[in-house]
Amino acid sequence: MDQIDRKILAALQDNGRMKIADLAEAVGLSPTPCARRVANLEDRGVISGYSARVNQAEVGLPVTIFVAVELERQSTEALQAFEAAVRRFDQVMECYLMTGSRDILLRVVARDLTDFDQFLEHRLMRVPGIRNTRSSFTLRTMIDRNQLPLG
Template sequence: MDAIDHRIIRALQKDGRMKIADLAEEVGLSATPCARRLERLQSEGVITGYSARVDADKLGLPVTVFVSVELEQQARGGVDAFERAIGAFDEVMECHLMTGSRDILLRVVVADLAAFDRFLETRLMNVPGIRNMRSNFALRAMVRREVLPAAP
């Protein structure tokens, strides 16, 4: 990847619905070479898809909770089973395998404290293999980036 590829990616992260002509102009190419580069970035799996960013507050999900999970066993089978179980929960926006004292970090969004309590009691606490959990409520997002930094 070169600097132009990085500019293409940054432009599409800002506006994934950009027309090729506008994208080409923004990155300093003509339309045909820009379209070829875009196709290559997609076929190589650098660009994996397009989606809409939504405001969770406006969807009635203003509460973000980070849940640290310690598993009873860190063997591949236990981690895989946890990942499959957690993937079925709509409240879980992200699930990360971590280093350190906690094995898993979840980002959960819910409508209110009662909804989080229901999530814990009816879903998360029923997943086998959990030794311990700790929850931290986000007060507000201070920095949120979805765009790559400038190319090196």
């Protein structure tokens, strides 16, 4: 990946809806070579997709909870079973395999505390293999970046 590819990525991170002609001008290429580079970045998986950023509070999901999960076993099979189970939960926005005392870290969204309680009791805690969980509720978001530092 060269400097032009990095410029393309930076511009698309800033505005994923940018037209190829505008992108090409921004990075100093003509449209056809720019489109080829974008297609190549997509084919290689460097660009993994495009989406709109939606304000979660504006769509009725103002609560963010981080849930640390400790599993009974950390075998490959146990991790795969846990991952398959939580993939079915729309409230789970992110799921990370961690080092340290907790095995998994989830970022969960909810309408309110009752909604989260229902998720915890009727969904997450029914996943086999969980030893315990610890939830932390966010008070406010201080930094919310969606752009990787490519420079």
